[in-house]
Amino acid sequence: MKNILLCFLLCIISLCVCAQKTQHYTPAPQGVNKKVFGMSFQQRHFDLGKVKKGEKRDITYSFSNTGTEDIVIEIISACECTTLDWPRSGIKPGETAEIKAVFDSSEKEASETIEIDINLKNKEADTGYKRLEIVSYSFELIK
Numbered sequence: 001m002k003n004i005l006l007c008f009l010l011c012i013i014s015l016c017v018c019a020q021k022t023q024h025y026t027p028a029p030q031g032v033n034k035k036v037f038g039m040s041f042q043q044r045h046f047d048l049g050k051v052k053k054g055e056k057r058d059i060t061y062s063f064s065n066t067g068t069e070d071i072v073i074e075i076i077s078a079c080e081c082t083t084l085d086w087p088r089s090g091i092k093p094g095e096t097a098e099i100k101a102v103f104d105s106s107e108k109e110a111s112e113t114i115e116i117d118i119n120l121k122n123k124e125a126d127t128g129y130k131r132l133e134i135v136s137y138s139f140e141l142i143k
Contacts, residue, residue: 034068036069039067039120048138051103060098060099061116061135065097072090072122073120118132118134
């Protein structure tokens, strides 16, 4: 019985100490020095319409940095039918930039939608994982 009473008293003391510590906790002010990610595209998808086999088409994805941190593109990838060029330096808040794509239909056999993966060095605030943005284009192949 003494052991149960002793355990009970220790639990109450522990709860009081924990409650006292949380009363003195003052959270940091919201928004102070907090970086916000913002990448806004003028157009995320282009419909190229009818494309003759062997034809090449240029596509430009324009975007703005609407956040408070620099946007840094690590790598951009798509299928082998797409050649890509992008800014290698950081895009500062308020700046605009372009991702250029050249679609070559020479090896295509059917109409398709192509996704372009934009892998960023910027990280998600909640998870710590690197950010990924996706843009795309589609075409109707004419042989």
